[in-house]
Amino acid sequence: MKAIRVGLIGHKFMGRAHTHAYTDLPLFFDPGVEVVKQVLCSNEPGVEAAARRWGWENWTLDWKKVVADPEVDLVDIAAPSAIHAEVAIAAARAGKHVFCEKPLALNLADAEKMVEEAKKAGVVTMIGFNYRRVPALALARQLIQEGEIGDIFHFRGCYQQGWLVDPGFPLAWRLRKAAAGYGSHGDLGAHVVDLARFLVGELQEVCCFQETFIRQRPKPEFEDGLVAKAGKEMGEVDVDDASAFLARFRGRKTMGYFEVTRYGNGHRNQNRIEINGSKGSLIFDMEKMNELEVYLGSDPANLQGFRRVQVGEGVHPYMANWFPAGHIIGYGDTFVNQAFDLITAIKEGKAASPDFLDGLKCQQVLEAADRSAHSRQWETVPAK
Ligand code: SOE
Numbered sequence: 357m358k359a360i361r362v363g364l365i366g367h368k369f370m371g372r373a374h375t376h377a378y379t380d381l382p383l384f385f386d387p388g389v390e391v392v393k394q395v396l397c398s399n400e401p402g403v404e405a406a407a408r409r410w411g412w413e414n415w416t417l418d419w420k421k422v423v424a425d426p427e428v429d430l431v432d433i434a435a436p437s438a439i440h441a442e443v444a445i446a447a448a449r450a451g452k453h454v455f456c457e458k459p460l461a462l463n464l465a466d467a468e469k470m471v472e473e474a475k476k477a478g479v480v481t482m483i484g485f486n487y488r489r490v491p492a493l494a495l496a497r498q499l500i501q502e503g504e505i506g507d508i509f510h511f512r513g514c515y516q517q518g519w520l521v522d523p524g525f526p527l528a529w530r531l532r533k534a535a536a537g538y539g540s541h542g543d544l545g546a547h548v549v550d551l552a553r554f555l556v557g558e559l560q561e562v563c564c565f566q567e568t569f570i571r572q573r574p575k576p577e578f579e580d581g582l583v584a585k586a587g588k589e590m591g592e593v594d595v596d597d598a599s600a601f602l603a604r605f606r607g608r609k610t611m612g613y614f615e616v617t618r619y620g621n622g623h624r625n626q627n628r629i630e631i632n633g634s635k636g637s638l639i640f641d642m643e644k645m646n647e648l649e650v651y652l653g654s655d656p657a658n659l660q661g662f663r664r665v666q667v668g669e670g671v672h673p674y675m676a677n678w679f680p681a682g683h684i685i686g687y688g689d690t691f692v693n694q695a696f697d698l699i700t701a702i703k704e705g706k707a708a709s710p711d712f713l714d715g716l717k718c719q720q721v722l723e724a725a726d727r728s729a730h731s732r733q734w735e736t737v738p739a740k
Contacts, residue, residue: 359429360702361394363422363452365443366434367406369581370457370484371398374434375410376688377695384677385696389703397422398435423447430702433457434484437542438535441466444712448477453702457484459546459722460715462537467719471712482698482708483715485550487627489693491685492648494673495665496631496638497555504652506635511556511605511612513548515540515627516620519582520569520597526576526584527591539595541566542722544616544627549721550710551629552612557605558717559612563734564601564725568593569619601725606739614725625687637662646684 364374378391396403396412397419407415419439422428423446431447432455433440441461447454454474460483461467474481487493499505517540519525529535530543538545552559571593574586598619603612620626627642639649639662649662668684670676674693678685701708720738728735 357389357703359390359392360699361392361427362430362432363395363397363425363428364393364412364432364434365397365419365422365439366457367396367398367400367403370434371396371406372410373688373691374432374455374695375412377691379411380689380692381695381699384692387696387699387703389699391695391699394428395422395425419443420446423450423452428452430455430698436529436535437462437537441470444470444481445473448474448479448481451477451479453480454712455482455484455698456712456715458550458715458718459537459542460712460719464716464719464723467712467716471716474712480698480702480706480708481712482694482701483710483712483718484694485547485554485710485714485718486690486694487547487551487642488554488710489674489690489697490640490642490645491673491675491693492640492646492665492667493551493555493629495648495667496629496640498673499638499650500555500631500633504636505631505633505638508556508608508610508631508633510630510632511552511610512630512632513552513613513628514615515544515548516616516623517544517582517618517625518621518623520618521621523570523573524586525573526579526586527573527593528576528579528582528584531573531593531595533594536595538722538726539568539593539597539599540616540618541596541599541726544618545599545614545722545725546718547627548614548616548629549718550714552603552605552614553714553717554710555629555631556610556612557608558739559603559721559737560606561734561736562601562603562721562725562728564599564728565732566596566599566729568595568597570597596729599725599729601728603721606737642687645687
């Protein structure tokens with residue numbers, strides 16, 4: 357295999373992040389195969405200008421042409437959740453490997469179909485839980501797996517953004533159930549649930565409550581990610597603005613606390629994880645992305661306390677491939693790490709991780725929590 361040719365669907369926030377990944381991958385990693393930006397697709401004007409500026413060889417307004425293109429090996433879906441299932445299933449049936457942004461689908465039924473079709477087609481899949489590729493969180497997992505933290509009592513995940521505090525912020529696609537499936541619960545909650553699975557294990561049951569603080573917002577004239585321009589007409593917000601749930605993990609006594617909000621006033625993208633174990637604790641905060649706070653109970657009595665590990669040394673996950681020690685990396689660079697792992701999996705004919713099954717397991721938790729928010733009861737997460 358000399359080259360892996362990518363068809364990317366989406367040219368806004370995630371389209372930009374994924375283009376950065378494929379463009380800069382060869383600067384830092386050598387997957388042993390060329391990555392070709394074959395075609396950029398979007399259903400909105402501006403895709404041609406973006407393709408020319410970002411170095412895509414072709415562009416189209418029709419995702420079906422990407423899926424049918426014999427030159428495309430990998431279809432990357434970096435568009436709103438509403439089209440994830442239709443595109444991923446068509447791509448798998450066409451024998452393409454498929455990358456899909458999170459959450460996997462609008463709902464559990466679609467997620468199950470995506471897993472089934474990808475399995476039938478025997479293609480490589482990956483879902484965009486890029487925080488697994490933050491070196492500090494990959495280090496946290498290593499420490500946990502090596503037993504440094506001991507038995508885990510608590511997992512605490514709190515993901516705060518603050519972009520909806522302004523009542524004038526428009527009714528962007530992330531605020532509409534038909535386009536996004538969920539509000540903060542799926543958009544941010546998916547990341548926290550995945551990190552709980554990545555760092556600790558599977559969830560067994562959840563108890564959730566949610567809130568929508570502002571129900572009416574101006575419909576957008578323009579939007580790109582978390583930036584939008586309000587129009588004159590008003591529309592209804594039909595998803596959660598914030599969601600919080602308790603969880604029990606399967607087969608262990610670990611207690612889980614999950615909180616996500618778009619009203620964390622003052623926070624821009626604070627994904628914070630804390631884990632307390634019998635031998636120590638770990639704290640990660642995306643606002644200090646290149647650091648991991650580590651407490652080890654085995655430290656001498658006069659040196660007890662959290663140490664702030666600068667996760668930028670060659671010994672740390674991915675960092676041997678980046679700049680010299682201490683020259684930190686950023687949010688977008690986690691997509692480069694992610695793309696390297698995906699391209700390597702495809703080249704070697706191996707499963708990528710996290711794959712669509714991980715996306716489905718995450719969606720099972722999200723749906724159980726959504727059910728709980730309506731039933732006001734504890735709800736069980738399917739074991740299979
Ligand atoms: C918006 O909340 C968003 O772009 C999420 O959709 C991403 O998954 C997250 O990484 C950053 O914030």
